[in-house]
Amino acid sequence: MKIGATRTVLANDEDLLAVLEKAGIQPDGESLGLLYELNSAQLTSTLPKGFAIVLPTVDAADGATPLPNGRLRLTRATPVKKRIEDNAVLLQQHAAPLKRQLPKLNASVSKDMKRAARFRELAGPLVDQFDLIRLAVLSRRLALNTEALEQIALASDRLVSLLRDIRRRGLNSADLDWLETLADDVDVWMLAFKETKAPGELPGRSRLVKVRVRTVRMSGGAKVEVPGLRVQYAPEALASVGIGVRQFARLTSPAEQPLPEANYRIWTGDGPPNASSVRAEVRMAFGEHEVELLVP
Structure with missing residues (x-):
């Protein structure tokens, strides 16, 4: 989907969601997130007459399929989101056998027992958190920032690769150090996915x-x-x-x-x-x- 932008000045007071609908765009977290990124000015649920707003546009020749209501559903950063979704599934596939394999992969049982226990403490919540992120991305409820999504996708890429390596050659202290650092980072990223809104309240601008x-x-x-x-x-x-x-x-x-x-x-x-x-x-x-x- 090729998404462009156009600037327009409102002729009357307008509801923000209605502005999107009139532009032929389905209002949801995705379209609002893009709207926030296109407009540096603060957007509220009601915009005043004379307000200059930059709206997303979609090329009619792009082949996008409209919803039954005739509006288009925008999707930003599609490859990044696909990586997040795919990696969340891969993480579950790799983590489950690892929990059973460790500490069998290594030789020093006493040391490896401690490492394996710490691995389980870190890997379990990480896999669950990436799956929650996957579900939030699929829900389209949140106005997510594309740079934050890229950070999450890169982290999940690296985690999938690391779990593959651990299955092949065993677990070491450097792996645990990185998992500790990642766990701290993911806890912060999760703040964006835990925001709650009152019924009818718009998703907030990206954090x-x-x-x-x-x-x-x-x-x-x-x-x-x-x-x-x-x-x-x-x-x-x-x-x-x-x-x-x-x-x-x-x-x-x-x-x-x-x-x-x-x-x-x-x-x-x-x-x-x-x-x-x-x-x-x-x-x-x-x-x-x-x-x-x-x-x-």
Whole structure:
């Protein structure tokens, strides 16, 4: 489905869902999520006359099949969502036999018994959480952020690969360390999937938090801002294995942009995390997040 956008100015006060319906689009979490991403202004359930809104459009030649009511159902990030759905099933397929196999896969029984017990404590909830995410994506109830979905898809890719490796060569301490980090990250991602709404209440705007990064160096005992540096970031579990790394749109200092809630590793430069990197626990509950990177 090829989704475009068009800007329109409302001639009258309009209900937000009615605006979508008049545009021939089925109102649900998917279409509202796209609407939120297209419009930086705050959208409420009722929009005033003269309000300028950017609406999604679908090319009529795209072959999209309308619903019985004549409206189109939009779907964003289809390949990413398909990976999340497929991986949730694969995780269950890999985790179940592993729980039975461990600690038989390794030689040192006493050490492996402890590792196996910790693996079960971590893997069971992780598999369940990824399945809950799968169901939430399928429900189309939530206005989910596409960057957050990509983070989740990458994490599930990596977890599927890791479970395959463990089945082949056994469990080691590095595996458990990564699973611990992933468990922390997934707990944060789950916040977006646990939001509850009153009957008739619109799905909220994606859980984004403005993160502002300043780069400084010490000069004569004082901190001096250093401009023109590139800032990279990734959720901790992804950064630790070198995947899912993104860059802030602008150079420092400061560099700022909204990020989905997560535990991030943030650093400067074009390579992997370095000595200046910091952990940033980005949460809506904490408000805007300030990060200071001390550079050479």
